[in-house]
Ligand SMILES: Nc1nc2c(c(=O)[nH]1)N[C@H]1C(S)=C(S)[C@@H](COP(=O)(O)OP(=O)(O)OC[C@H]3O[C@@H](n4cnc5c(=O)[nH]c(N)nc54)[C@H](O)[C@@H]3O)O[C@H]1N2
């Protein structure tokens with residue numbers, strides 16, 4: 077541990093800017109840049125993935141944004157200065173709001189923003205703009221698991237236990253997660269437990285598993301029901317736990333009787349024997365966990381699928397029992413904190429509902445307004461994007477921390493909606509594909525250039541620290557929001573730019589909510605305290621935070637978890653001919669998300685220079701594809717052009733596309749924007765496609 081500020085002669089303690097594991101690093105100012113080393117922090121225990129090691133490269137990216145850019149009368153983005161850029165945005169926003177009302181302005185946030193930024197962005201939308209139209213990319217990420225977790229347990233914290241607990245497990249079921257590539261240092265905790273992996277691909281994680289179940293994409297819901305059937309029929313049901321700690325089992329039981337493993341096998345392709353083996357492994361273990369990732373969640377039935385896996389975990393008596401549990405592996409750097417402070421369409425700070433009169437009154441009091449002045453809930457991320465420039469939709473959009481041109485489903489359509497806007501404003505530190513479309517681009521600081529807090533996948537609040545000055549004229553997102561709020565006539569004091577002041581306010585605004593941060597301070601974090609929310613303010617000795625939730629009771633009023641009845645249903649679209657394949661999408665180790673950051677790191681680009689499609693060799697032969705050749709993958713939405721990779725670990729009926737690449741290699745040109753009715757999560761993980769060889773042009 078360093079000094080009071082986490083710094084000493086040998087560097088400053090901080091965390092990797094990328095994923096939700098938030099690996100602990102130490103960084104040094106190397107004179108104009110930084111270099112990082114992993115440190116012995118519980119989640120990464122001295123490990124770091126390639127993205128973490130190379131994160132400093134993005135600070136020095138050749139095309140790093142250093143001053144504002146404003147589109148001129150000839151339609152070209154030209155260098156500008158802060159006053160002109162902010163004045164222009166302020167004036168346009170006022171004009172649009174006067175003509176069309178506040179809901180004509182939309183705000184799109186991100187799960188990579190610090191807690192302070194996420195909070196101030198939500199406050200800016202509700203107070204300075206008065207719009208209902210704010211949502212964020214977390215809707216594309218863990219929204220299904222959050223909805224299911226809240227329904228079952230009364231509270232959603234991705235992992236209700238610390239990551240280090242996993243190392244003591246005997247068996248862990250990973251449903252649609254590939255941490256060997258998406259959170260490599262997490263694998264240090266998964267060395268001893270036996271793994272059961274559910275994934276249509278034989279991934280690096282699946283290769284380390286004792287048992288790999290390889291279902292047809294989009295059939296996990298049915299698979300989970302089959303496994304629940306096995307729990308009941310083979311006598312594994314934890315009857316006492318079910319009686320004392322849960323409600324609703326009887327109705328669930330009535331629905332699973334129709335799904336014996338043999339019937340499930342016909343739908344999922346996972347043999348009845350493997351289903352029984354998986355349940356036996358989980359049930360016989362003293363300590364076991366069920367964890368879900370995006371593979372199980374990003375479906376039009378995503379919430380129900382997670383609910384079915386939670387039902388399975390409850391039937392085995394896992395959640396809220398020491399050494400056992402259910403968890404969702406949240407993805408983005410602040411994927412957990414980003415969903416708590418009010419940048420989600422239906423939320424207020426403290427993870428409270430915007431329709432709850434008590435929550436509205438509490439937050440309004442902190443903000444110094446009347447509760448009636450708070451707008452109501454708005455549209456979800458894809459619906460917000462889909463409505464842009466249409467009657468009733470937003471005519472201006474402010475984007476902070478997302479690159480939807482690459483990452484949103486049916487991305488060519490999203491691009492057309494963005495083109496239809498009167499005003500697109502993007503705050504970013506690199507010219508992302510979305511920033512390139514903007515009317516005004518605002519250059520902001522990155523991780524090593526700013527102070528703040530992030531909340532990792534286990535609900536632990538962490539400090540991000542500044543060692544470098546901002547490059548050029550770049551400003552923090554907090555300063556940008558302040559500058560815009562003032563131009564919209566707000567009292568400057570309502571939009572502080574000093575991260576600790578924003579944190580103090582968000583802690584107060586969260587008091588009494590499910591994600592209560594009111595007992596957390598920068599001083600406590602800087603002293604190295606390990607604080608997981610809820611951490612309420614107390615009169616006496618400071619609250620120690622809550623490392624493990626639900627051990628005594630679940631968060632519903634009666635303290636019991638809820639079984640939820642779900643009906644199996646397939647993907648949002650069906651294959652119309654025998655020639656069609658299922659396409660699924662996801663991640664590879666070298667790139668992060670839309671690639672806006674990692675496609676600017678030479679070492680990572682060398683590892684993965686272009687978009688690919690992984691195909692089983694038999695399928696390749698049938699479709700005339702060869703290793704290293706090119707293929708066109710087409711769905712009802714559009715086509716994408718990719719390099720072929722032969723992979724005998726694929727199901728022959730399924731191809732895989734990483735979504736990190738831009739232009740004609742964008743996987744999201746083909747994805748299906750059908751939404752999960754409960755969480756509004758799009759179906760990123762399954763689309764019906766045709767695959768055909770493409771002749772490479774000479775030269
Ligand atoms: N390298 C890297 N790491 C990252 C990220 C990144 O972009 N790159 N992003 C971070 C973020 S935001 C997130 S959300 C996490 C995501 O972390 P993961 O959830 O591990 O990542 P994905 O690759 O999206 O999906 C996991 C697996 O789901 C499988 N899958 C596809 N369809 C199905 C299906 O129908 N059923 C099942 N059971 N499995 C299916 C895919 O083959 C894939 O191997 O990663 C985080 N870490």
Ligand SMILES: Nc1nc2c(c(=O)[nH]1)N[C@H]1C(S)=C(S)[C@@H](COP(=O)(O)OP(=O)(O)OC[C@H]3O[C@@H](n4cnc5c(=O)[nH]c(N)nc54)[C@H](O)[C@@H]3O)O[C@H]1N2
Pocket residue numbers: 186187188189190213214216217218370374407408475476477478479480482483484485503504505506508520553661662663668669670671672673735743744747760
């Ligand atoms: N086909 C397919 N599509 C997917 C997925 C999938 O599995 N398959 N996964 C989905 C998931 S889980 C996610 S999380 C999304 C992520 O997709 P995106 O939302 O596009 O995420 P990023 O690529 O991280 O984009 C973040 C952008 O904001 C910038 N940025 C980073 N930090 C900050 C900051 O602090 N302030 C500001 N102003 N800008 C910042 C970055 O430079 C980058 O341009 O993609 C979703 N899309």
Ligand code: SF4
Pocket residue numbers: 092093094095096097098099120123124125126127128129258259260261
């Ligand atoms: S696993 Fe995640 S937090 Fe850790 S170094 Fe890699 S990207 Fe960063």
Ligand SMILES: [Mo]
Pocket residue numbers: 216217218407408
């Ligand atoms: Mo994500």
